[in-house]
Amino acid sequence: xxxxxxxxxxxxxxxxxxENQSVxxxxxxxxxxxxxxxxxxxxVAFEVGGVLRLLLLLLASxxxxxxxxxxxxxxxxxxxxxxxxxxxxxxxxxxxARAVLPKFYSEDVHPESWRVFSSxxxxxxxxxxxxxxxxxxxxxYIGADVVLGxxxxxxxxxxxxxxxxxxxxxxxxxxxxxxxxxGEARPDIGLGDRITDVPYMALCKExxxxxxxxxxxxxxxxxLLKPIIFHDGRLVCKPTPIMSLLIILxxxxxxxxxxxxxxxxxxxxxxxxxxxxxxxxxxxxxxxxPPPPVKKSGTGDSSSSSSGVLFICSxxxxxxxxxxxxxxxxxIPAVTYxxxxxxxxxxxxxxVRLSRDRATxxxxxxxxxQGGDLAICPEGTTCREPFLLRFSALFAELxxxxxxxxxxxxxxxxxxxxxxxxxxxxxxxxxxNPSPAYExxxxxxxxxxxxxxxxxxxxxxxxYIQRVIAATLSYExxxxxxxxxxxxxxxNDGTVPVDQKKPNFVQAKKVMGC
Numbered sequence: 001x002x003x004x005x006x007x008x009x010x011x012x013x014x015x016x017x018x019e020n021q022s023v024x025x026x027x028x029x030x031x032x033x034x035x036x037x038x039x040x041x042x043x044v045a046f047e048v049g050g051v052l053r054l055l056l057l058l059l060a061s062x063x064x065x066x067x068x069x070x071x072x073x074x075x076x077x078x079x080x081x082x083x084x085x086x087x088x089x090x091x092x093x094x095x096x097a098r099a100v101l102p103k104f105y106s107e108d109v110h111p112e113s114w115r116v117f118s119s120x121x122x123x124x125x126x127x128x129x130x131x132x133x134x135x136x137x138x139x140x141y142i143g144a145d146v147v148l149g150x151x152x153x154x155x156x157x158x159x160x161x162x163x164x165x166x167x168x169x170x171x172x173x174x175x176x177x178x179x180x181x182x183g184e185a186r187p188d189i190g191l192g193d194r195i196t197d198v199p200y201m202a203l204c205k206e207x208x209x210x211x212x213x214x215x216x217x218x219x220x221x222x223x224l225l226k227p228i229i230f231h232d233g234r235l236v237c238k239p240t241p242i243m244s245l246l247i248i249l250x251x252x253x254x255x256x257x258x259x260x261x262x263x264x265x266x267x268x269x270x271x272x273x274x275x276x277x278x279x280x281x282x283x284x285x286x287x288x289x290p291p292p293p294v295k296k297s298g299t300g301d302s303s304s305s306s307s308g309v310l311f312i313c314s315x316x317x318x319x320x321x322x323x324x325x326x327x328x329x330x331x332i333p334a335v336t337y338x339x340x341x342x343x344x345x346x347x348x349x350x351x352v353r354l355s356r357d358r359a360t361x362x363x364x365x366x367x368x369x370q371g372g373d374l375a376i377c378p379e380g381t382t383c384r385e386p387f388l389l390r391f392s393a394l395f396a397e398l399x400x401x402x403x404x405x406x407x408x409x410x411x412x413x414x415x416x417x418x419x420x421x422x423x424x425x426x427x428x429x430x431x432x433n434p435s436p437a438y439e440x441x442x443x444x445x446x447x448x449x450x451x452x453x454x455x456x457x458x459x460x461x462x463x464y465i466q467r468v469i470a471a472t473l474s475y476e477x478x479x480x481x482x483x484x485x486x487x488x489x490x491x492n493d494g495t496v497p498v499d500q501k502k503p504n505f506v507q508a509k510k511v512m513g514c
Contacts, residue, residue, distance in 0.1 A: 006207075007192075007198075007201060007207040008209070009208065009211055010112045010116060010208040010209065015116050018116075018119040018120045018121070018189070019120070019121045020121050021120050021121060021122070021188035021189065022122035022123070022124065022185075023123055023187065023188065024124045024178060024187045024189070024204060025113060025123075025126070025191040026126055026127060026193060027129060027138075028127070028128075029193035029212065030210045031109065031110060031113050031117060031142065031191075032105065032109060033108050033110045035193070036240075037080070038057075038080065038241060039104065039238045039239050039240050040101060040133060041057060041084045042057055042244050043100055043233065043235065043238075043239060044084055044097075044101075045057045045084045046234070046247075047100055047233050047234065048089075048093065049084075051247070054239070054247070054248065055248050056083055057083050057244075058241060060079055060080070061241055064076045064083075073128070073168070073170050073171075074168040077150075077168050077170070078163065081150070081163060082162065085130070086161030087158055087159070088158060089157055090132070090157055090158065090159060091157070093133070093159065095420060095491075096233070097132060097133050097134070097135070097136045097137070099488070100231065101133065101137055102136065102140070102228060103228050103233070104238050105134075106137070106141055106228050107221070107238075109142075109218055110216060110218070111219050114219045116189060117142070117191065118143070120188070123142070123143055123144045123145050124144065124147075124148065124178075124181065125138050125144045125149075126149075126177060126178060126200060128149070128168050128170045128174075129149055129150065130149055130150050130163075131147055131149030131151060134147065134149055135149070140226070141225050141226060141228075142225065143225050148177045149169055152164070171196045171199055172199055174196075174197070174199065174200040175202075175203060178200045178203055179203065186205055187203070187204045188206060189204060189207075189208065190202075190203070190204030190206065190208070191208055191209075191210060192208075192209060193210040193211075193212065228385060229387050229480065230419075230480075230484075230485050230488045231489070233415065234415050235247070235413070236415055254432035254434075257281075257432070258429075258432045261277065261280050262427060262428070264280060265322060267348075270329060270330055270331050271330070273326045273348070274326050274327075274329065281435045282437070283435060283436070283437035283438070284326055284327065284438050284440070285438070285439045286442075287439065287440070287442070288441050288443060289442060290328050291309050291403055291442075291445060293330065307400075307401050308369045308374055308399075309374075309401045309402075309403050310374050310375075310395060310402055311324060311373065311374070311376070312376060312391075312395065312403065312465050312469075313375055313377045313405045314377070314379065314469050315377035315407070316384075316417075317409060317416040317426060317427075317430055318343060318423070318426055319438075320334075321334035321351075321375040322347070322348060323407070323409075323438040323440055325348070325349050325375075326438075326440075331349045332349060332373050332374065333349060333350040333351070333372075334350070334351050334352070334374070334376065334377075335352050335354055335368070335374065336352070336353055336354065337380050337482070338423070340423040340424035341424070343424060352364065352368065358394060361394065362394060365394075365398050369399055378391040378394075378462065379482075380392060380482040381485050381486070383480075384415065384417065386476065387480075388466055388469060388473075388475050388477050389480045389481060389485070390478065390479045391465060392462065393457075393458035393461070396456075396462050397452055397458045400448060400451035400452065400453040400454075401445070402445065402461070404443040404444075404465045404468050404469050405443065405469075406441040406469045407441075408438075408439045408473055409436065409437060410437040410439075411430065411433045411436055413432070413433050413434065414429040414430070414432050414433055415430075416429050416431075420490050441473075443469070443472060446461070446465065450464060
């Protein structure tokens with residue numbers, strides 16, 4: 001088949017010796033394998049505007065598609081921008097662009113484009129997408145030095161749905177933007193994927209087309225500038241038009257089903273919860289041999305011999321202690337760092353809040369252990385990706401009866417955690433999945449010679465348990481903390497609002513081998 005493009009394919013471009021050269025690339029269909037930007041607009045629509053905004057965008061998408069293919073590319077994109085952004089707070093759009101979109105963008109990076117783009121010393125991206133949507137990902141994960149995109153109009157901190165002059169960045173507008181950015185200098189390489197990219201590609205010394213292919217294996221996320229460790233948002237899958245329709249149709253069924261599942265977990269005796277969950281489509285898999293309940297002597301002795309077992313759990317959602325109790329068939333109290341009032345009310349187990357004062361918390365945990373077994377998640381916050389955050393070492397000082405528990409869950413539609421939204425909805429979103437699953441793996445009780453009682457420091461014990469759980473789950477250990485996560489995703493430390501500036505740390509530096 002003879003190509004109609006005036007430029008060769010990108011696989012003909014050498015990536016060696018490009019360190020001092022500049023590259024200019026389009027985004028959709030070029031840097032990203034997918035040509036459609038609808039899923040990313042849908043993410044903004046759902047995360048900021050909710051299901052009604054997503055429905056409105058889905059209804060408008062046929063009109064946008066018709067205009068795009070039969071009238072003009074500009075008109076189609078303008079419809080998507082207007083329906084998605086009109087009335088939204090700019091700060092909310094920026095928050096989604098920083099905390100939600102990078103996860104989905106990173107799963108679609110084109111390998112050939114990335115090979116060439118990453119080999120150059122100066123990198124520029126030209127895109128018809130609103131700059132506010134893409135800049136965070138392109139600069140932090142792709143290493144773009146310059147991002148030239150469509151600028152949206154705002155009024156009193158809210159988007160109007162319209163765009164600033166010169167309008168949508170397509171065709172000649174891209175070429176003009178490139179001239180303004182580079183002046184008389186000519187970029188060395190231009191990458192594009194369609195005929196409307198030719199005007200700016202002609203300004204480059206070399207031009208290469210990225211051909212459309214039905215299936216392209218995306219670049220592994222660890223090949224980008226830094227791994228995706230923290231991300232937010234409720235949706236698990238990329239909301240393509242079909243997926244968006246399924247989400248909208250499922251929600252009227254999902255919420256009553258979630259309420260029923262929560263009621264079963266809260267009201268039934270714990271030995272029956274496992275079977276109730278199973279009958280309602282919630283899968284619970286138990287691996288390993290859990291320890292038997294500790295028989296209390298009643299002497300009041302607070303030594304480790306009369307102490308309850310402290311279950312050290314990896315932290316995936318706030319439901320971890322509940323599924324631990326489900327696996328054991330008996331309620332296990334849990335200490336928590338923060339929990340919404342609604343979650344406390346509907347919880348089938350006793351929850352005790354930590355004060356974040358070391359002495360106070362230590363005394364409280366010791367007292368709870370004298371009354372029986374206890375569960376704690378020493379990461380202090382959840383992590384969705386295959387990483388473990390730093391384990392707080394306080395628990396290791398309080399008892400030698402330590403049982404590590406590796407928790408992992410599976411969700412197909414909604415995430416059961418949030419850093420930016422209302423945490424009271426976390427259990428509902430988890431149980432709104434068609435068939436959510438939890439796997440609880442009980443590991444061997446920590447040998448006496450590896451405890452603080454045998455002379456180990458609390459940090460040595462905490463780090464050892466972190467490594468053991470990580471090895472069981474094939475996860476990586478990190479030294480990230482709760483504050484790192486919330487500063488990256490929500491602009492605060494998880495407790496008190498602080499300066500909303502973007503964090504200036506590189507995640508990859510804090511990942512360490514296990």
